[in-house]
Amino acid sequence: MVKPRDRQRTGGGDAVDSYDKSILDLERLRRYANRVSAESKSPPSPKIVRQVSKSIPSTETRRCGFLGLRTELVKVTKSIQVNETVIGPHWILHHTTHRIESHDRGKFVEFGEQNYWALQNDGSLLMIWDWEEFTRWDNGMTRFEKECTAKLMAEKDILRLDFADKRYDHSLSGNGTKFWGNREPGRRIRHAKGVGLSVALKGLLP
Structure with missing residues (x-):
C-alpha cells in the first residue's frame, strides 16, 4: 500500500534498500481498511x-x-x-506488551501496558492503550488504577508494523526493578512503508 520510487542499483548490481525512499500512502491504506471492514467474514470483538x-x-x-x-x-x-x-466493535491487527515490577523503600509496584493496533467496524484505524497499576505498601495499604483509551492511528504507529517486535527481559540490580515485554521495534521486516499494516489487514479478508 505504498508508492515506492524506482529502485536504483549499484554498479555491482545489488538493489539499494528502497524502504527509506518509499512513500507512505495513507489515503490508499484508509481505503483498504474500509474495504476490509466491509468484506471481512471474521466476527469482530465487542465494543x-x-x-x-x-x-x-x-x-x-x-x-x-x-x-x-x-x-x-x-x-x-x-x-x-x-x-x-x-x-466500537473491532478487529485486533497486532498487539504488544510492556510490564514493570519494582520493590523499593517499602513499596511494591506492578505495572502492565498493552498496545493494540485495531480496525473498527466502520473502517477507522485506531490505537488502543490499556494499562493497569497495582501498588502495595509494607503497611498493608494497596491501590489499583487502570485506564483504557483509543486514538486514531498515527503515521508512526503504522510504520511500527514494518518492524518485528523486539523481546526484552531486564532485571536491574540495586533497586529491585525488572521490566520485560515486546513493545520496542526490532529489525525491519518489510521492504516498503505501510506494508506491515497492509499485510495485517489482508489477514482479515476471506
Whole structure:
C-alpha cells in the first residue's frame, strides 16, 4: 500500500534498500481498511466501554429561614458514573506488551501496558492503550488504577508494523526493578512503508 520510487542499483548490481525512499500512502491504506471492514467474514470483538465521572446540573431542596421552616430549590452539580465507549466493535491487527515490577523503600509496584493496533467496524484505524497499576505498601495499604483509551492511528504507529517486535527481559540490580515485554521495534521486516499494516489487514479478508 505504498508508492515506492524506482529502485536504483549499484554498479555491482545489488538493489539499494528502497524502504527509506518509499512513500507512505495513507489515503490508499484508509481505503483498504474500509474495504476490509466491509468484506471481512471474521466476527469482530465487542465494543470496549469504561466508566467515567461526569458532572451534571441538578437541583435539590434545602431548608432555610428561621428554624428551617422554609424550603427553597438550589442549583447544584452532581457527579455520576456513566459508561463511555472507548472503541466500537473491532478487529485486533497486532498487539504488544510492556510490564514493570519494582520493590523499593517499602513499596511494591506492578505495572502492565498493552498496545493494540485495531480496525473498527466502520473502517477507522485506531490505537488502543490499556494499562493497569497495582501498588502495595509494607503497611498493608494497596491501590489499583487502570485506564483504557483509543486514538486514531498515527503515521508512526503504522510504520511500527514494518518492524518485528523486539523481546526484552531486564532485571536491574540495586533497586529491585525488572521490566520485560515486546513493545520496542526490532529489525525491519518489510521492504516498503505501510506494508506491515497492509499485510495485517489482508489477514482479515476471506
